[in-house]
Amino acid sequence: MRDDIFNLCLLSDCAPMTVYCATFPVSIAAVSAVHDFLDVLSQERCSAVAVHDLKVAVEEMFVNIVAHSDAGGQSDVITVTLDVADDAVRATLEDSAMAFDPLTATPPDLDSPLHERQTGGMGIYLARQLVDDMSYRREGGRNVLTLSIKV
Amino acid sequence: MSLRIARSLKKPGVVVLTLAGSLDAKTATDLEDEVGKLLQDSDIIGLVLDLELLEFISSAGLRVVVMAQKGMKAAGGTLMMINLQPQIRKVFDIVKALPSMEVFSSVTELDNYLAQMQRCYCREQ
DSSP: OOSSOOEEEEEEOOTTOEEEEEEEESSGGGHHHHHHHHGGGGGTTOOHHHHHHHHHHHHHHHHHHHHHHHHHOOOOEEEEEEEEOSSEEEEEEEEOSSOOOGGGSOOOOTTSOGGGSOHHHHHHHHHHHHSSEEEEEEETTEEEEEEEEEO | OOEEEEEEEEETTEEEEEEEEEESTTTHHHHHHHHHHHHTOTTOOEEEEEEEEEEEEOHHHHHHHHHHHHHHHHTTOEEEEEOOOHHHHHHHHHTTOGGGSEEESSHHHHHHHHHHHHHHHHHHO
């Protein structure tokens, strides 16, 4: 049993939606486990492009949560939930660190030289370009970030 | 997915790093370490990243590639990339990184560029 995935479960297999859920430590080291978890989408009827793009987007937002959690320190885990419907996959990332809305981050200046650009801004921008929808809400002391991509 | 890096010498002063797998937030430091070692060699004039077997790149990986380019430039050399898979190219395109990089779509194209680069370098010596 891998110690970097605490809990992986198939929550529901009732049509029209399948739900997967897993929790990860708030750490960059968990990134490969996050990728492995998202690979479950290859078993669903998701295009390789959609799976790849969602993997990039989820990694970017996961890394962003880790970066902002360092200051807060209250969040032990990041929960990633995948809702697979016929036409779209929704990935939700939840953590209980301080309120942080990544959608308010300053977008990068794409005209500036690459090495001068702000790190986090580029990652969030990339994620937003790759998915069809991204939304944030604060709920019950948790940051809930939802990404949605058509499959 | 892990990152595998294989190093080879294409010609004197030109090193090729063949990357396979995933260049992400977890594996990016492996490439950063490898490039750091190469930049300590004062004879290096060209660094080629062969990405044919690279299946995944995120902004963390992109950042290391950009830093490698910066390091090579500071050393008076050039960073080149070859064989980008479509999904890799897409990531570079989205953040508009390609215009400032030397990217080649074939080994022939790369070889021609290297031949020209070597001629210029020799003239400067």
